[in-house]
Amino acid sequence: MIVQLRICVPGELSEVTLKACRDQVGTAGVALISSASVVPPGDVIDVQIARESVEELLEKLEVLKIGDVGSVAMTTPEFVLSRDADRAEHAAPGDGADAMIWDDVTGQTGEDSRLTWNFLAFLVLATQLAGIGIVTDSPIAIVGAMAVGPEFGPLAALAVSLATRQWKLGRRAAIALGVGFPVAMLLAALTAWLSIPLGLFPRDALDKGSAVEFIYHPGPYSLIVAILAGFAGMLSIIGRRSAALIGVFISVTTVPAAGYVAVALVLGEFPKAAGSALQLLLNLVGIVAAAVAVLLFYRVVAKRRPAAAARNLRQQRGGTRN
Structure with a gap:
C-alpha cells in the first residue's frame, strides 16, 4: 500500500528534508515544488512511500520539527501505477496492513x-x-x-x-x-x-x-x-x-x-x-x-528509529541553518 505525504517546509529545511525522504527505505518517489507554499511560506515536498515505512519517516520529520515550522499531510491514493512503487513496497520491511502509524x-x-x-x-x-x-x-x-x-x-x-x-x-x-x-x-x-x-x-x-x-x-x-x-x-x-x-x-x-x-x-x-x-x-x-x-x-x-539516525538528522539540520 502506497501512502502520499505532502510536506510544507521553510526553504532552509528543504535540503535536509529531501535527503531524509530520499534516503528512507520504502520511498517510491519524491517531488519538490519550490516556493509553492504560501502559508506557511516555503517549499512543498510530495512523497510517495510504502505504508510500512511511514512511521519511521514521520519520526525523522519530528526530529526536524517539521510540524512546528511547517506541516505534514497524509493521504492514501486509491490507485497507484508505478514500478518504483512496487519496488518500494517490496523493499520496505513488514507489511502495509500491519503498519502502525501513531499519529x-x-x-x-x-x-x-x-x-x-x-x-x-x-x-x-x-x-x-x-x-x-x-x-x-x-x-x-x-x-x-x-x-x-x-x-x-x-x-x-x-x-x-x-x-x-x-x-x-x-x-x-x-x-x-x-x-x-x-x-x-x-x-x-x-x-x-x-x-x-x-x-x-x-x-x-x-x-x-x-x-x-x-x-x-x-x-x-x-x-x-x-x-x-x-x-x-x-x-x-x-x-x-x-x-x-x-x-x-x-x-x-x-x-x-x-x-x-x-x-x-x-x-x-x-x-x-x-x-x-x-x-x-x-x-x-x-x-x-x-x-x-x-x-x-x-x-x-515495531522497529524504532536508531538513535544515531536522529543525531545525524540533528547535525544536518544544524549544518543547514549555519
Missing part, C-alpha cells in the same frame, strides 16, 4: 472522542432503540442499537491515551462517556416512564423478555467478548478496516446494557438493573484493556 491512530480516535451534539444524538438514539428492543423482546432492535452506538470512538481514544500518556485526549474521551451515557440513560428512562401510562408496554415486560436475558446476566463470556471486541476494534482502526469495526459495534452490549439499566430502574427491577450495570462495566473495561494491550504490543515489536 494516524491518534488523529482517528481524537476525532471520535469529543462530546459533540452528533455523538450525543447517536448515543441517545441507540439507547432508545435498545429500550424498545428490551420491552418488545426484539433482538433485531438490540442489534440495531449496537450498530448505531458511537461509544467505541471514545473508548479507543481512552486506550490511546493510556498507552501514550496523552492525558488531554483521555480527559476528552472520559467526558464524552461520562456525560453521554448518563444523558442517554436518563432520556431512555423518561421515555419508558411516559410509555407505561400510554399502554405501549406492560409493567411486567422484563419478565417476558427471554431473548434479551443475556444483557442482565453477565458472566465470564461477557468479559471475553469485550476483550475480543477491543482487540478487533483497535486492529481495525490501525488497519483502517471500517467493515471490521462495524462488526465490533454489534458484538458488545454496551448500549443495550445502558438501555436495560434505564428501563429496569423505571419498572423497579433493581436486581436486573444491577446485573445490566455490571454488564456495561465489564464491556467498557474489557474493551479499553484489550485496546491498550494491542497498542503496547505494537509499540514493543
